[in-house]
Amino acid sequence: MSLKMSIHSLILFFALSCLSVQIIEAQLRVGFYSRSCPSAERIVREEVMKGFNKNRGVAPGLIRMHFHDCFVRGCDASILIDTTSSNNAEKDSPANSPSLRGFEVIDNAKARLEAQCKGVVSCADILTFAARDSVAITLGPRYAVQAGRRDGRISLMSEVLQDVPGFTFNVDQLTQSFLKKKLTQEEMVTLSGAHTIGRSHCTSITNRLYNFNGTTGPDPTLDSRYAGRLQQQCPQGSASTLVVPMDTRTPFITDVNYYRDVLANRGLFTSDQTLLTNSNTAKEVSQNARNQFLWMRKFAAAMIKMGEIEVLTGSAGEIRTNCSVIN
Numbered sequence: 177m178s179l180k181m182s183i184h185s186l187i188l189f190f191a192l193s194c195l196s197v198q199i200i201e202a203q204l205r206v207g208f209y210s211r212s213c214p215s216a217e218r219i220v221r222e223e224v225m226k227g228f229n230k231n232r233g234v235a236p237g238l239i240r241m242h243f244h245d246c247f248v249r250g251c252d253a254s255i256l257i258d259t260t261s262s263n264n265a266e267k268d269s270p271a272n273s274p275s276l277r278g279f280e281v282i283d284n285a286k287a288r289l290e291a292q293c294k295g296v297v298s299c300a301d302i303l304t305f306a307a308r309d310s311v312a313i314t315l316g317p318r319y320a321v322q323a324g325r326r327d328g329r330i331s332l333m334s335e336v337l338q339d340v341p342g343f344t345f346n347v348d349q350l351t352q353s354f355l356k357k358k359l360t361q362e363e364m365v366t367l368s369g370a371h372t373i374g375r376s377h378c379t380s381i382t383n384r385l386y387n388f389n390g391t392t393g394p395d396p397t398l399d400s401r402y403a404g405r406l407q408q409q410c411p412q413g414s415a416s417t418l419v420v421p422m423d424t425r426t427p428f429i430t431d432v433n434y435y436r437d438v439l440a441n442r443g444l445f446t447s448d449q450t451l452l453t454n455s456n457t458a459k460e461v462s463q464n465a466r467n468q469f470l471w472m473r474k475f476a477a478a479m480i481k482m483g484e485i486e487v488l489t490g491s492a493g494e495i496r497t498n499c500s501v502i503n
């Protein structure tokens with residue numbers, strides 16, 4: 177009887193521990209590859225540095241790519257999948273094409289990781305590491321990031337504009353868009369600070385420069401000297417390849433100049449300038465502008481949280497062999 181009891185409790189014990197192992201495995205954690213592929217994070221960091229040394233634009237490119245990946249079907253590398261004859265993928269949405277950049281960094285890292293630890297490191301984790309390393313390489317906050325994401329098998333162009341916020345959004349629309357992904361309004365303001373690096377195509381700002389809202393001139397909330405300069409850089413009907421820096425002073429340094437620009441009515445997009453139209457977001461903009469240390473801390477935490485949106489873990493999804501194609 178007591179033997180039977182203890183056998184039963186032994187079985188129960190093993191059943192429970194298997195269950196808890198599965199639960200642990202199904203979560204993201206820092207150092208996820210420390211045993212299965214110890215050099216994973218180092219290889220990604222090396223490829224980001226290599227790419228950055230060739231073209232500094234890959235850093236902002238990879239940070240934005242991670243954001244657009246996470247907002248559509250979670251951080252599952254769905255953004256990396258190529259369009260096929262039977263499917264238009266996220267990559268080809270106007271929100272992503274032709275503006276996204278840095279894909280070659282992911283592909284180079286993946287090629288090395290497949291050679292070293294075949295079938296182990298997901299494209300979704302590579303992109304998360306690469307975005308984190310891009311923040312660090314532009315002198316932003318350094319942070320540890322969890323891993324264990326799996327790659328999705330679905331990527332639909334038609335879903336992108338439902339989830340990626342538009343540059344004409346006002347503060348309420350932005351707040352809703354982030355809340356839908358379980359990010360707070362404050363995290364939205366914090367993450368918008370990523371616009372301290374990188375560039376924009378003229379096509380994303382011409383709405384503010386010419387015939388704004390049926391007026392004949394630029395957006396009256398845009399500083400007029402800055403508007404004049406942008407009009408020179410982005411002449412009406414200009415080629416769609418023209419770009420302007422997001423932050424004119426330090427376009428490759430992750431600092432709080434973005435917030436200082438917004439306060440000076442020099443935010444590039446409607447979605448930047450609108451942060452001054454709500455008392456809470458306006459307060460956060462000035463707080464961040466004054467306190468870089470505070471913003472860096474909040475930015476790191478918000479990036480980590482963004483990297484956890486709707487992730488696939490455990491045995492969901494797959495580990496793609498080639499980040500551009502479903503296995």
Ligand code: HEM
Pocket residue numbers: 233235236237239240243275276277341342343344345350364367368370371373374375376377378380422445447
């Ligand atoms: C709040 C809503 C947001 C809107 C409406 C928005 C919109 C845009 C637009 C229109 C561009 C210019 C793309 C181009 O024309 O080349 C851009 C660039 C960029 N965005 Fe955002 N964005 C938002 C939030 C974010 C977030 C949360 C991040 C990351 C945490 C981010 C990171 C970037 C970066 C780094 C660039 C520069 C890309 C490059 O240089 O290649 N943005 N964004």
Ligand SMILES: *[C@@H]1O[C@H](CO)[C@@H](O)[C@H](O)[C@H]1NC(C)=O
Pocket residue numbers: 389
């Ligand atoms: C656009 O113009 C209309 C009519 O003049 C006005 O009510 C509205 O507030 C303007 N919108 C913006 C974003 O300025």
Ligand SMILES: *[C@@H]1O[C@H](CO)[C@@H](O)[C@H](O)[C@H]1NC(C)=O
Pocket residue numbers: 258287498499500501
């Ligand atoms: C990955 O797939 C894409 C699209 O089919 C192809 O162009 C590329 O060469 C592949 N990369 C590797 C390393 O096989």
